[in-house]
Amino acid sequence: MRLTRYFLPVTKETPADAQIISHKLMLRAGLVRQTAAGIYAWLPLGYRVLRKIEQIVREEQDRSGAIELLMPTLQSADLWRESGRYDAYGPEMLRITDRHDREMLYGPTNEEMITAIFRDNARSYRDLPRSLYHIQWKFRDEVRPRFGVMRGREFLMKDAYSFDMDEAGARASYNRMFVAYLNTFARMGLRAIPMQADTGPIGGDLSHEFIILAPSGESDVFYHANWERPADLSSVDFDDAAALQAIVSGHTADYAATDEKRDPAREAEAGEALRQSRGIEVGHIFYFGTKYSGAMGLKLQGPDGAEVVPHMGSYGVGVSRLMGAIIEASHDDKGIIWPDAVAPYAVGIVNMRDNDPACTAAADALYAKLNAAGVETLYDDRSLSGGQKLATMDVIGLPWQIVIGPKGLERGVVELKRRATGETIELAPDEAVARLAAK
Structure with a gap:
C-alpha cells in the first residue's frame, strides 16, 4: 500500500x-x-x-x-x-x-x-x-x-x-x-x-x-x-x-x-x-x-x-x-514495536528523496518486488522530508524498515532496519527482498 x-x-x-x-x-x-x-x-x-x-x-x-x-x-x-x-x-x-x-x-x-x-x-x-x-x-x-x-x-x-x-x-x-x-x-x-x-x-x-x-x-x-x-x-x-x-x-x-x-x-x-x-x-x-x-x-x-x-x-x-x-x-x-505476527505490514519503505528520480525508481521497483514476493508492504511515497517519514515509521512500529537514499544507491545498497532492536544493515535491494520474503 x-x-x-x-x-x-x-x-x-x-x-x-x-x-x-x-x-x-x-x-x-x-x-x-x-x-x-x-x-x-x-x-x-x-x-x-x-x-x-x-x-x-x-x-x-x-x-x-x-x-x-x-x-x-x-x-x-x-x-x-x-x-x-x-x-x-x-x-x-x-x-x-x-x-x-x-x-x-x-x-x-x-x-x-x-x-x-x-x-x-x-x-x-x-x-x-x-x-x-x-x-x-x-x-x-x-x-x-x-x-x-x-x-x-x-x-x-x-x-x-x-x-x-x-x-x-x-x-x-x-x-x-x-x-x-x-x-x-x-x-x-x-x-x-x-x-x-x-x-x-x-x-x-x-x-x-x-x-x-x-x-x-x-x-x-x-x-x-x-x-x-x-x-x-x-x-x-x-x-x-x-x-x-x-x-x-x-x-x-x-x-x-x-x-x-x-x-x-x-x-x-x-x-x-x-x-x-x-x-x-x-x-x-x-x-x-x-x-x-x-x-x-x-x-x-x-x-x-x-x-x-x-x-x-x-x-x-x-x-x-x-x-x-x-x-x-x-x-x-x-x-x-509490533511483534511480527500481529503487525499491520511487515515492512515500510522510506524514499528519503522523492524528488530524486533514481530514488523514486528504486523505491517503486522494490515495492513491486516485495508485493510480488507476498511481503505485506507500506510504501511512504509522500512528498515529505526523510525525517518526517522515518518518524512515521517509528511511531506505527512496523517490524522492518527499508530506507532508500541517493548515497546508498550510488553504492548499490539500501538500508534494512529492524524496528525492535534498531539494528541496521546495508545490502542490495534484491537481497533485502529475499531476506524479508524468507521471514
Missing part, C-alpha cells in the same frame, strides 16, 4: 485526554479515533492489527477443537430472566426497549444465549462434549470508560462455551482452553501468566485470568521467576487429556497471584525467586458446572436413558483489548 493512497492520520502531539501509553500511541499512530465515551472507530491500520489478532485467536480455538458460530449483539431480556441474571447484573448492562415494547439488551456476554441454543438443538449424550465459540462485539456501560481500548464500553471479544456430561469432562474442556490460551498469547509475542481468580457475575468455583506483564498494567502481580522462561506448547496434542492435565498442573505449580489473591506462605517459599510487576488481564476462563444449564432447563438423555444436566464452562479473550496490551508490553520512546 502506498501512503499517498492510504488513510493514516498520524499526529505528532499526544492527545491531552490519553493517560496510558497504549492509548497515546494508538491515537498518535492513527489506529483508532474515539466517537463517543468509551467507543472507538477502528481506522485502517488499526483494523489490520485487530484482524491479525482475531485470526490468531480463531486458529488456536479451532486447533483446540472448538467450533465457531456467530451470535447477535442484541439479546432478549427473557433469556437473562431464565438464568436469574437480568436484575442482578447491574447498571453495566445496556437495556433497550424495541418498538413493540419488548425488553432487549446489548449483550455483555453470552452464557444465556448459547445455553438456549444448545438446549433447543441438542438431544442426547451423543451431542457431548462440545465447545462453541464466536468473536463478537460486546457492550458494558462502564461508569468511567478510560485508557482507550483497554477499558472501553464497546469491545471485541472471543467467548467460548463448553458442554460436558459431568465435572470430569468439564475440567478436561477447561484444560484444553487453558493450554489454547497459553498458545494464543505466545503466538502474539506475549508471556501470559494464568492466575486463580474470582468468578464474579459469571459464577462458578474455578477460574483463571491470564495476565501479561507490563510496567503500566492495571494491577500488581506477584510471581515466581520461572514464569519468565518461555514455554513452547505449539505441538501439544489436544486429544491427550492426560498431557493437557500435566501441562496445566505444571503451569500452576509455580506461584502467581494478583494483589487480591496473595499467599504469604507461598511467597516465602519462592524466596529470592519472587518477582513483582504490573499486569494486564487479557483472558479469563471459568468452570461453573450446572449454573446456567440447570437454571434454563438444559437436559439431555444420558447413555442409560436418564436425564443429564450438562456441565458448562465459559472462556473469554479480549480481542480488541489485546491490541492495547501488546502496545503496553512492546514500545519505546519513539512509538509502537
Whole structure:
C-alpha cells in the first residue's frame, strides 16, 4: 500500500485526554479515533492489527477443537430472566426497549444465549462434549470508560462455551482452553501468566485470568521467576487429556497471584525467586458446572436413558483489548514495536528523496518486488522530508524498515532496519527482498 493512497492520520502531539501509553500511541499512530465515551472507530491500520489478532485467536480455538458460530449483539431480556441474571447484573448492562415494547439488551456476554441454543438443538449424550465459540462485539456501560481500548464500553471479544456430561469432562474442556490460551498469547509475542481468580457475575468455583506483564498494567502481580522462561506448547496434542492435565498442573505449580489473591506462605517459599510487576488481564476462563444449564432447563438423555444436566464452562479473550496490551508490553520512546505476527505490514519503505528520480525508481521497483514476493508492504511515497517519514515509521512500529537514499544507491545498497532492536544493515535491494520474503 502506498501512503499517498492510504488513510493514516498520524499526529505528532499526544492527545491531552490519553493517560496510558497504549492509548497515546494508538491515537498518535492513527489506529483508532474515539466517537463517543468509551467507543472507538477502528481506522485502517488499526483494523489490520485487530484482524491479525482475531485470526490468531480463531486458529488456536479451532486447533483446540472448538467450533465457531456467530451470535447477535442484541439479546432478549427473557433469556437473562431464565438464568436469574437480568436484575442482578447491574447498571453495566445496556437495556433497550424495541418498538413493540419488548425488553432487549446489548449483550455483555453470552452464557444465556448459547445455553438456549444448545438446549433447543441438542438431544442426547451423543451431542457431548462440545465447545462453541464466536468473536463478537460486546457492550458494558462502564461508569468511567478510560485508557482507550483497554477499558472501553464497546469491545471485541472471543467467548467460548463448553458442554460436558459431568465435572470430569468439564475440567478436561477447561484444560484444553487453558493450554489454547497459553498458545494464543505466545503466538502474539506475549508471556501470559494464568492466575486463580474470582468468578464474579459469571459464577462458578474455578477460574483463571491470564495476565501479561507490563510496567503500566492495571494491577500488581506477584510471581515466581520461572514464569519468565518461555514455554513452547505449539505441538501439544489436544486429544491427550492426560498431557493437557500435566501441562496445566505444571503451569500452576509455580506461584502467581494478583494483589487480591496473595499467599504469604507461598511467597516465602519462592524466596529470592519472587518477582513483582504490573499486569494486564487479557483472558479469563471459568468452570461453573450446572449454573446456567440447570437454571434454563438444559437436559439431555444420558447413555442409560436418564436425564443429564450438562456441565458448562465459559472462556473469554479480549480481542480488541489485546491490541492495547501488546502496545503496553512492546514500545519505546519513539512509538509502537509490533511483534511480527500481529503487525499491520511487515515492512515500510522510506524514499528519503522523492524528488530524486533514481530514488523514486528504486523505491517503486522494490515495492513491486516485495508485493510480488507476498511481503505485506507500506510504501511512504509522500512528498515529505526523510525525517518526517522515518518518524512515521517509528511511531506505527512496523517490524522492518527499508530506507532508500541517493548515497546508498550510488553504492548499490539500501538500508534494512529492524524496528525492535534498531539494528541496521546495508545490502542490495534484491537481497533485502529475499531476506524479508524468507521471514
